[in-house]
Amino acid sequence: MPSRSSTRLAALTVAALCSAASAVALTSPAHADSVRIHDIQGTTRISPFAGQKVTDVPGIVTATRTYGSSRGFWIQDPHPDDDPRTSEGIFVFTSSTPKVAVGDSVTVTGTVSEYVPGGTSSGNQSLTEITKPTITTVSTGNAVPAPVVIDEDSVPDEYAPEGDTAANGSINNLTLDPSTYALDYYESLEGMNVQVKNVRVVTATDPYSELWVTAKPWEHRNLRGGTVYGSYDSQNTGRLQIQSLGATADFPKANVGDTLEGTTTGPLDFNQYGGYALVANELGTLKSGGLQRETTRKQSSRELAVATYNVENLDPSDSTFGKHAAAIVNNLQSPDIVSLEEIQDNNGATDDGTVDASVTVNKLIDAIIAAGGPKYDWRSINPVNDQDGGEPGGNIRQVFLFNPERVSFVDRPGGDSTTAVGVTKVDGKAELTVSPGRIDPANAAWKASRKPLAGEFVFRGKTVFVIANHLISKGGDQGLASQYQPPTRSSEIQRHAQATEVNAFVKDILKVQKNANVVALGDMNDFEFSGTAKILEGDGELWSAIKSLPRSERYTYDYQGNEQVLDQILISPAIRRGCDFEYDSVHINAEFNDQISDHDPQVLRFRP
Template structure:
C-alpha cells in the first residue's frame, strides 16, 4: 500500500480550506454506486423522505449511504462541531443511537458558507444525502457521507454534546482493512462494516461521530498546514525516537489519526510538535474524512503538547582511510530561496553529515528557480550553496553535473531539478571524461583491465522512456587513495497517482510503481555492465529512490546480486528517511556493489521528524574503505 504521495505545494495555510469542488466527485461516486447495484434508482418514495429518518439510517452499514442522492427531512440531532472556514459546515449527532456498531450516529452537514448554528444547538435538518470523495473519484479515496443544500432549524440551544466515543489502543482493531471485493474492482464500498475486526471499518463506523483520545504520542510533526499525527497505540511499530515505522505493505500502523483544530488559527495558534512529543490531556471533536490524511479528529477541544526534547542527529566523522558518500534531497533549492535556507542546509552538511567526501544532491533547481524562461544552468545555485558550506566551516566543494533539457525532467515547471555531485578535492578526485550532456548516454569500457565510463559525468540511458518527464541518473567516476569508485545519483519518479492507505480499493493501487520499476531495471542493467567489465568494481547507487526497502523497485535494483540495499543493515526500527501521515518510512537509499563488503550506514535524522525543516528528507551516509 502506498504511504507517500507527491510533495505537491498546498496553497492554503488553513488545513480545512483544501477542498476541491464537490459536484464532479459526488456524481462519480453515485454513478459507481449505481453501477455496482449499491443504490436504488427511481423517484424518492414517502418512505425515503419520512420524518423518521435518523442519522444512522443515513450512514447505513457500508461506506455508501443507502439514501445517497435522495432528499431527507426532519433529521434531528445536536451540533458537535462547527467549521467556519475551508469546507464550511457542521456536524450533527443523533442522541438516540441504535444498537448496531456499524452505523455512525454523526454526519457532516455541508453549508458552503459560514454556519449559523453553534455547538450544543439541537437542530432539525432537511437536505440531500450525498457521497463526497475528497480529491475526486480518480484519487481512489473513500467518500464522506454528508447532507448538502440543507434547510436547518434550531429548536433549542445549550444542550450537552453527546458523550464521545473513546478511541484507544484497545478499541482499534489490529487488522487494517478487509480485502476489496474482486467483483467490484477491489473496492470495499459495498462490504458491510466490521468495526470489531478492521481498523478502517472501525473509523468508518465513527464517521461524523464525536470522539475523544487521551494522551497520545506524536508520530507526524506539525506541518505548514497546521495538522499533526498521533497514534493511540504507543507500542505499534514504535522506534527509539518516537515514530511509528512503516515496515511492510501490511504494517499500516492502525493507531494513527490526523489531528486538526476547529478553532481558526487567527484565534488560537496550532501547537508545534515534533515526533516523539505527546499530545497530552483530552482531544475531542468530530471524526472527519479528508483528502490529505483520511480519518481526522477535528478538535473542538485540543490537548497540550508536551515536548520530549527530540534532537537532530549527527553522524560520525569518516576515518582517514574511509570514503564517506552521502545523499541529500535539498527540496527545490535555487538562488531565490532565502539565505537562511542555504545556511541551514550548509550547516547540516558540515555538522550533521561531518562533511562527506562525496555528496549527491537531489532537487537542485536552475539559476532562477521556478521562473519558466528556458534557463537550465544551475551554477549560481551551486555556488551559493558551496559558499555557504565554506562559511559554515566546511570544505571548498567542487561540483559536477549535467544540465537537463528544459522542462524535460519533471518537478516544478521551470525549475529543471537535477542531481549534482559535490566532492571534496582535498580527499577525492573526479575523473572528467568529456561528451556527456542531457541526451548522450554514458557507457562502460575496459581501460587497462578495469572498468571506466565513456562520459564522466554522464547520464544513464537518457533516451529510455522510463525517464520521460523524470530525472535521469547521473554517473560519475571518482578516485580515492588510488581506487576508482563509480557513483550513480538518482531521483526516481514520485508516488503521484498512487492511492492512499485509506483508499476504497484494498489493497490500494500503486500505479506509480510501474515507472520506478523500469527505472530500477535500467540502473541495475548499467551496474551489471560495470561489473561484467570488472567484477570487483566499487559501485555506489544512491539518491531519492522514492520507494521502500521492501518494494519491487528495490528488488529490481538489487536483482542478480548486483547491488545490496545498505539500509537493511540497520535494525528494522531505524529504517526510515521520511515521515508521511505518521508513518516513518524509507524513500532515500544507498546501495552498494558486492565488493563493498564492510561499511557503516547512517540515516541521519535531522528533518523528517521535526516541525521546523530545511528539507522534508533525512540525508543518508555510507562510510567504507574502497
Template sequence: MPSKSSARLAALTVAAVCSATAATQIVALPTPAHADTVRIHDIQGGTRLSPYAGEQVTDVTGIVTGIRTYGSSRGFWIQDPDPDADPATSEGVFVFTGSTPKGVAVGDAVTVSGTVSEYVPGGTSSGNQSLTEITRPTVEVLSSGNPVPAATSIDARSVPDAYTPSPNGSVNALPLRPAAYALDFYESLEGMNVTVADTRVVGATDPYAELWVTVKPDENRNRRGGTVYGSYAAQNTGRLQIQSLGRAADFPDANVGDTLAGTTAGPLDYNQYGGYTLVATRLGELRGGDLRRETTRAQHARELAVATYNVENLDPSDDTFAAHAAAIVNNLQSPDIVSLEEIQDNNGATDDGTVAADRTMAALADAIVAAGGPRYDWRAVDPADKADGGEPGGNIRQVFLFNPDRVSFTDRAGGDATTPVDVTKVRGKAALTLSPGRVDPASEAFANSRKPLAGEFVFRGRTVIVIANHFASKGGDQGLTSQYQPPARSSEQQRHLQAKAVHDFTAKILKTQKNADVVVLGDINDFEFSTTTDLLEGDGTLWSAVKSLPESERYSYVHQGNSQALDQILVSPSIRRGAFEYDSVHINAEFHDQISDHDPQVLRFRP
C-alpha cells in the same frame, strides 16, 4: 516521495475538502431507499455508502458538535444523542453549507432537511472513500445550550489490529465490521464526536496546521518516537490525523515523539490528504519529547564517506542555504561525496528556459565554507528544459558535491542532457565513457523524470563509480485509506523501469570489472522492501545498505505518521564484502521546522 504540492495550499485552508462545484464527485446509488423523516444512523447505514444517497431527507435531528467556518468545506456536524444498538452505524454526519454557517452554535438541537450526498475528496479518480453529507440544507434550531453527545474513545483497545478486508476491489459495499478492521472502525464513527487521550505525535506539524498521532504507543515504535512502516501489511492502525477548528496560529508546533497530553476531542472527518481525521474542538496540551537532530561520526582517514541528501527544490531565492550547509558540515561531518537531489536551476520555478544551476551550487558551496566546511567542488549535467519533472520551471537535477582535498573527479567530456553514458575498459578496469554522464536519458523509463547521473571518482588510488538517482514520485498512488484494498500503486510502473535500467547499467560495469566499487544512491522514492529495490538489487548485483540497520531504524521520511525508507544507498558486492557503516541521519523528517522533508543517508567504507 514529493512535497505536498503548492496547488493544495492554493485550493485549501483545511485538508478536508468539499466543494459546491463538485457535483461530478458525488456518488449516488441508483435505487435509494424512500426518505421521509429519518435518523442519522439510517442515513449512514451499515456500509460506506448511504442507502439514502441522492435522496431528500426531512427533519433529521441532532445536536451540533462542531462548526467549520473556514476553507472550502464549510458547514457543521450534528450527532444524534439517542444512538441505536448497531455499532456499524455512525450517529454523526456533516452538514455542508458551502459558506460560513449562520444561526447555529455548538450545543444547538436542530433539524436538518436536505440532500444526502456521497462526496469523494480528490475526485473519484483518486480512489478515496466518500464522505456522507447532507447538502443544500434547511436548518431549524429547536433549542440551544444542550450538552454535546459524549465523545467515543479511540484507543489501543478499541482500534482493531487488522487494517482492512482485502477484496482486491472496492470495500464500499461490504458490511462494516468495526470490531474486526481498523478502517471499518473509523468509518463507523464518521461524523461523530470522538476523543483520544495522551497520544504520541508520529508525524510532525506541517504547514497546513495538521499533525499525526498514534493511539497505539507500542505499534512498530522506534527509539525516537515514530511509527515505522516496515511492509505493505504494516499500515499501522493506530495512526490518526489531527486538525483543529481553532485558529491555525494556535495549532501546536509538534515534533515526532512529542505528546498531546490530556484530551483531544472533536468530530471525525475524512479528507483527501490523510483519510480519517479528528477535527478538534479541544486540543490536548503539547508536551515536548526533547527530540534532537542526529549527528553522524566523521569518517576516518582511510574511509570514504558517501552521502545522499534531497534538499527539496533548492534555488538561489531560498533562505535555507546556511541551514543546509550547517547540516552537511555538522550533522553529516562533511562527507567526501554528496549526491544532492532537487537542485533547481538559477531562477527556481521561473519558467523562462533557464536550465543552468551554477548559481545555486555556488551559493551552497560558499555557505558550506562559511559554516566551517571544506571548499567543495561539484559536477552535474544540466537537463533539457521541462524534461525532468518536478516543480514546473525548476528543472531539478542531481548534482555531485565532492571535497577535492579527499577525492578527485575523473572528468571525461561530452556528457549532456541527451547523450547516454556507456562503460568501457581502461587499463583492465571499468571506466565511464562520459563523466559526468546520464544513464539512458532517452529511455521511456525516465520520461518526465530525473535521469540518473553517473560519475567516476578516485579515492586513495581506487576508482569508485557513483550513480545518483531521483526516481519517479509516488504521486497518483491510492492512499492507505482508499476504498480499493489493497490500494493501487500505479506510480510503481515507472520506478520499476528505472530500477531495471540502473541495475542493467551497474551489471555492465561489474561484467567489465567484477570487483568494481559501485555506489547507487539517491531518493529512490520507494521502500527497501519494495519490488523497486528488488529490481535494483537483482541477483546480487547491488544490495541496499539500509538493510544493515535494525528494522526500526530504516526510515528517511515520514508520511502520514509512517516512518519509511525512501532514500537509499545500494552497493556492489566488493563494498558489501568489506567493512562498511551505514547511517540514516535524522535531521529533518521528524521535525516541524524541517529544511527538507528527507533525512540524508551516509555510507562509510574502505575502497
C-alpha cells in the same frame, strides 16, 4: 510517499478543499421520512439514502466549521441504535457560515450526498453528508453526546478488508466489520464526536496546521518516538490525523515524539490528504519529547564517506542555504562525496528556458565554506528544459559535490543531456565512456523524470563509481485509506522500468570488473522492501545498505504517521563483502516541524 504540491496555498486547510470533491454516482432523488442519522450512515460506506431527500433528521450540534469553502456543522443523534456498524454522526454542508451553535438540538431536511475528497480519480473513500439543508432549531444549550474514546483497545490490528473483486477492489459496498478492521472502525465513527487521550505525535506539524498521532502507544515504535512502516501489511492502524476547528495560529508546533497531553476531542472527518482526521474543537496540551537532530560521526582518513541529500527544490531565492550548509558540515560531518537531489536552475520555478544551475550550486558551496566546511568542487549535467519533471520551470537535477582534498573526479568529456554513458574495459578494469554522464537518457523509462548521473571518482588510488538517482515519485498512487484495498501503486510501473535501467548499467560495470566499487544512491522514492528495491538489487549486483540497520531505524521520511524509507544507498558486492562499511540515516528533517527538507540525508562510510 509523495510530497504535497508546492502550489497548494498554506492559508487553505484540508477541510477547506472539500468543495473540490466529486460526487459518487447517485440514484434519482426520492423522498424519505422519519429517518435518523444511523439509518443514513447505514452498515456500508455508501448511504442507503444516497441521492435521496430526508426530512427532519434530528441531532445535537457537536461542532461547526466556519472557515473555507466547506462550511457546515456536525450533528449527532443522542439516542443511538445498538448496531456498532452504524455511525450516529453526520456532516451538514451549508456552504456558508452556519447559524447554529454547539449544543443546539436541530432537525435537518436535505439531500444525502456522497462526496469523494480529491475527486473520484483519487480512489478515496466518500464522505456521507446532508446537503442543501433546511435547519430548524428545536432547543439550545443541550449537552453534547459524550465522545467515543479511540485507543489501543478499540482500534483493530488489521487495517482493511480485501476489496470486492467484482467492484474493481472497492470496499465501498462491503458490510462494515469495525471489530476486525481499523478502516471499518473509523468509518463506523464517521461524523461522530471522538476523543484521544495522551497521544504521541508521529508526524510533525506541517505548514497546513496538521499533525498525526497514534492511538497505539507501542505500535512499531522506535526510540525517537515515531511509528515505522515496515511492510505493505504493516499500515499502522493507530495513526490518526489531527486538525483544528480553531485558529491555525494557535495550532501546536509539534515534533515527532511529543505528546498531546490530556484530551483532544472533535468530530471524525475524512479528507483527501490521509483519510480519517479528528477535527478538534478541543486540543490537548503539547508536551515536548525533547527530540534532537542527529549528528553522524566523522569518517576516518581511510574511510570514504558518501552521502545523499534531497534538498527539496533548492534555488537561489531560497533562505535555507545556510541551514543546508550547516547540516552538511555539522550533522553530516562534511562527507567526501554528496549526491544532491532537487537542485533547481538559476531562477528556480521561472519557466524561461534557463537550465544552468551554477548559481544555485555555488551559493551552497559558499555557504558550506562559511559554515566551516571544505571548498567542495562539483559536477552535474544540465537537463533539457522542462523534460525532467519536478516543479515546472525548476529543471531539478542531481549534482555531485566532492571534496578535492580527499577525492578526485575523473573527467571524461562528451557527457551531455542526451548522450548515454557507457562502460568500457581499459587495462582489465572498468571505465566510464563519459564522466559525468547520464544513463540512457532517451529511454522511455526516464520520460518526464530525472536521468541518473554517473561519475567516476578516485579515493586513495581506488576507483569508485557513483550513480546519483532521483526516481519518479509516488504521485498518483492510491492512499492507504483508499476505497480500493489493497491500493493501486500506479507509479511503480515507471519506477520499476527505471530501476531496471539502473541495475542493467551496474551489471555492465560488473561484467567488465566484478570487484568494482559501485554506489547507487539517491531519492529512490520507494521502500527498502519494495519491488523497486528488489529490481535495483537484481541478482546481487547491488544491496540496499539501510538494511544493515535495525528495522526500527530504517526510515528517511515521515508521511501520514508512517516513518518510511525513500532514500537509499545501494552497494556492490565488493563493498558489502568486506563488511567494512557503516550506514547512517541522519535524522535532521523528517521528524521536525521546522524542517528545511522533507527528507533525511543518508551517509555511507567504507574503505574501498
